Amino acid sequence: MPIATVNPANGETIKNYDALSEEEIERRLATAESTFRTYRTSSFDERARLLRRAAGLLDEDTESVARVMTTEMGKPVRQARAEAAKCAKAMRWYADHAAELLADEEPDESDVKDSGALRVLVRYRPLGPVLAVMPWNFPLWQVIRFAAPALMAGNVGLLKHASNVPGTALYLEDLFHRAGFPEGCFQTLLIGSGAVERVLRDPRVRAATLTGSEPAGRSVASVAGDAVKKTVLELGGSDPYIVMPSADIDRAARIAVIARVQNTGQSCIAAKRFIVHTDVFDAFTEGFTEGMKALKVGDPMEEETDIGPLAGKQGRRDLEELVVDAVESGATVLCGGVRAEGPGWYYPPTVLTDVTPEMRIHHEEAFGPVATLYRVADLDEAVAAANDSPFGLSSNVWTRDGTEVDRFVRDLEAGSVYVNGMTASHPAFPFGGAKRSGYGRELSGHGIREFCNITTVWHGA
Template identity: 80%
Template sequence: MPIATVNPANGETLKTYDALTDEEIKHRLLLAAGTFRTYRTTTFFERARLLQTAADLLDADRDDIARVMTTEMGKPVVAARAEAAKCAKAMRWYAEHAQELLADEHPSARDVEDSGAVSAHVRYRPLGIVLAVMPWNFPLWQVVRFAAPALMAGNVGLLKHASNVPQTALYLQDLFRRAGFPDGCFQTLLIGSRAVEGVLRDERVVAATLTGSEPAGRSVASIAGDEVKKTVLELGGSDPFVVLPSADVAKAAKVAVTARAQNNGQSCIAAKRFIVHTDVYDEFAELFVSGMRALRVGDPMDESTDVGPLASEQGRADLEELVDDAVECGATVLCGGQRPEAYAKSGWYYEPTVITDITQDMRIHREETFGPVATLYRVGDLDEAVALANDSPFGLSSNVWTHDAAEIDRFARDIEAGGVYVNGMTASHPAFPFGGIKRSGYGRELSAHGIREFCNITTVWVGA
């Protein structure tokens, strides 16, 4: 895949970039290793000052970088600006909280005495160079939620971003440089996927984090496993959105539209499977379909656009295959299911779509729909809803709408996912751990859990 900015609204190639040569990659690795030796000794105060500066610069750049993101991957420019603001907020959160999150931990006096020590504590120390392999769908946020905690912990980062967002990738490198981080603290590697293995196998790279597809995750995890290196993986998701009789159905349906169509439907944590109790199914279906049908598809640079194009022509083709397979197997399309007539020959658009009468033999029942396509299921009770919600190879997050305390407890206890959101849609926040189970990956980003993923958790025991 070429490293290039291709505008998904019209298919026009705007900029192309040459991949780094082997010698250039070696230079970047050498620089990162040298920088880590000194950066690891900086104080939390010094790192926080740099990260706060980066946040201020990002706020000032918000409109410009939003237009870059929209041009590169098609998200509505309003959403792109919100993404930039969210990144600045996360930077400030880690600048404020990192020192307390990584403070030394002291066992009880009894345990210290019992171990035979005069004193003992646990210290969190940085690991070194961490390779981040990141996707295009949230081209700023996916990187910042790794970079902010990693840099505050004293690590240095190498970014291999998706090949269709090179301008955003280069912006991030320049942002941290302008903020005053030492040269080599955060570097963008413009390389193809085939060059990742060589970087990951370099002995100076100690760990990797990847957000992306399941095949990409398997590849990075297998290489890292062979080298005995730590990894964190955030892969696909097919999140259930369960609506039960005690819910505010009108509110649930309104949020459901946003939960499915956010980022043009290209989000791992977007709700994708809508599982509705039969007592409220007809009401929810009518409101949900009406809301999806009312979404405005158009130019992502237009402030009034709700849904822009998919990021790539192949991505749209993959989505069409899933919908066509479902229809051929007997599914019913309640709205959408086509390329918008106004954009049939220009850009990679797809209509907001709701499909029902889903059966287990359909590909769409098991595979992730990465675009504005929702599957709608009718269930008879909570047991059936939980079973259907768990009938997925993925386990990233989940949503349930109910005001019944027993139902909330049951859902939180039995759902197979890394997150349970009650009467609201899944969203990431720096204070809460984020990640999944099953084929959605392992490890956690954000919160104390995220910053500690790439730390050497060290026991310091002192005898007499």
């Protein structure tokens, strides 16, 4: 895949970029290693000062960087601004909390005595250069949620961003440079996917994090495993959105539309499978479908646009094939289902029901504004339907019954359970999945410790 900015609203190539040469890759790896040796000794106060400066610059740049994201991957510009604001918030959160999250820990005194020590400390030390392989769908946020904790922990970052968002990738490198971080603290590597293994195997790279497709995750995990390097993987999801009879059905239907089509439906944590109790199925379906029909599809640079183009032509083709397969196998289309002709990679908001396990869309992630509806008879069937997926990133549950909440929290196979609300990431809460959605956690204290050397310091007499 060429490294290029291609406007998905019209398919026009705006700019092509040359991949880094082997010599330049080597120079950047050497710089990362050299910078880490000194940056790792910097204080939390100094790192926090730099990160807050980066957040302030991002606030100033919100409009311009939002338009870069929208141009490169089609995100409605209102959502792009919100993404930039969220990134600045996360940087400030880690600047405020990192020292506390990584403070030395002292085990229980009785255990210290039992070990024969006078004192024992558990200390969190940085690992070194970390390679981040990031996707295009949230081109700023996916990077910042790695970079902010990694930099505050004393690591340095190497970004291999998706090849269709090079402008955003280069902006990030420039942002940290302008904020005053030492050269080499955060570097963008404009390289193709074929060069990732060479970088990951380099002994100066100590760990890797990837957000992306399952095949990409398998590839990075395989190489990192062979090289015995730590990885964190977030590989997508097909999140259930369960609605039970005690729920506020009107609100559940209204929020369901937002939960499905945020970022034009191109979100790992978007609700994708709507599992509704038979007693409220018709009422929910009516409200949800009408909400999907009312969405405005159009130019992502226009303020009133709800649904922009999909980020890539192949992505639209993949989504369309899932819908065609479902319809040919007996699914019913309640709205959408046929893309309009014309420039750009648009696909209409689509609702499918009568979906069965034989259909591809039942088990594959639909990365776009396509929702599947399932009717269930009771709590047991709802849990079984929700877990009937190879993914387990997040889940949404709508019920006012405390017993049902307890059951869902206990039995749903997912990294998060959101009750009477839609899934959303926040810097204070751990984020990650189960099953084929990946492993490890981002954000919160769990995320910042993923790339630390957890060191036991034992003091004898």
